[in-house]
Amino acid sequence: MTSTSEARPARQSVGDWFRNQLSNIAPFLTLLFLVAFFSFASSSFMSFGNLQNILQQVSITAIIAVGLTFVILTAEIDLSVASVANATGIVVAFFTLQDASVNIANIPLAGGFAIILAIATCVALGGITAIGVTRIGIPSFIMTLAMLQICDGISAMLVRGQIAYAVPSLVGELGSGSIFGIPWLIIVAALALLIGHVVLTYTRFGRYVYMVGGNREAAEYSGVNVKLIIAAVLMISAFCSGLAGMLGVAYFGSAQQNEFGTYLLDAIAAVVVGGTSLFGGRGGIGNTIIGLFVLGVLNNGLDHINIDSFLKILIRGLILLAALIINIYAERLRVSRSASH
Incomplete structure (x- = not known):
């Protein structure tokens, strides 16, 4: 009798642990499956050079996804991320193209001032969004949808259908250069992920982010x-x-309208596929990293087996749908488990 009564709670605790960790386990198992499948399907997939290709391909998405992880953890959403990226890239390229002889406070437009102005632009756009959501009370979905249109309008107004190729040397080096054979873009993305993880895990602000997403009233x-x-x-x-x-812009070699159009879905998918809860309060940068690898391995692996490009889009959509189902199902399990206790 004693052994039976002791065995029953053990089985329960394992089941509870699995239900609680479902949103973390599923993406990791998906990643392992994709790596195994593409390694078997293509002899060129499993190599150091291809790993570097995957890392470089997901680096821009990774930087965007860091900020989006913070937003989703508070149970909000930001649909303007790709458009803000596009507008900022066009701003830095547009002002780099101006006459280098024009100085403002002795800072040439072709260099530092273009970077400063681009950073000020994205921060200002974020500030406008923040005011709309927190002061006026516009839902983040609607506010960021409006900001998406505003940023697209800024991009269209500056480039007017043209393509700009010039960027400051610092931006060019970080976007397309390398050090010891490692692209700077990968290093910057890794630093962004590391800083995001440290802030969310080890700072008071990070704890507040989880608290706001977990229970806003509390x-x-x-x-x-x-x-x-x-x-x-x-x-x-x-x-x-x-x-x-x-x-x-430096990585692509040009700045043009709608250049970052696919990155909205990619960034959201990386966060959600990785297991961060759409309802806020659960997940983090570690989950986003897994999601980035899932998307990177999937996109790269499909290229290695020469699958139809239209089918590739369909498969990515199905993977995202599966992740959303798991995300919502995991949240329901957690809520039902909390209610039962």
Whole structure:
């Protein structure tokens, strides 16, 4: 009798642990499956050179996804990330193209001032979004959808259908250069992910982000300035998008309208596929890294087996749908488990 009664709670605890960790386990198992499948299907997939290709291909998405992770952890959404990236990249390229002899405070437009202006642009766009959400009370979905249109308008107004190729030397080096054979873009993305992880895991601000996403009312009762936290994560998201936009222009070799169009879905997919809860309060940069690898391995692996490009889009959509189902199912399990206790 004693052994039976002891065995029953053990089985329960394993089941509870599995249900609680479902959103973390599923993406990792998906990644392992994809690596195994593509390694078997293509002899060229499993190599150091291809790993570097995957890392470089997901680097821009990674930088955007860092900021988006902060936003989603607070149970908000930012649909403007790709458009902010595009607008910022065009700003830095547009002002780099201006006459280098024109100086403002003795800073040439072709260099430092273009970078400063681009950073100021993305921060200002993030600030406008933050004011709309926290002060006016516009839902983040609607506010960032409006900001998406505003940023697209800025991009169209500056380039007017043209393509700009010039970027400051610093941006060019970080976006397309390398050190000891490692692209700077990978290093910048890794640093962004590391800083994001440290902030979320080891700082008071990070704890407040999780508190706001987990239970907004409880966070307010605990003295957390919820509106300030939401405003801050929206501005962090805009800054990360702006950084990705500047480096992306150097990586692509040009700045043009709608250049970052696919990155909205990619960034959201990386965060959600990795297991960060759409309902806020659960997940983090570690989950986003797994999601980035899932997307990177999937896209790269499909290229290695020469699959139809239209089918590739369909498969990515199905993977995202599966991740959304798992995300919502895991949240329901967690809520039902909490209610039962």
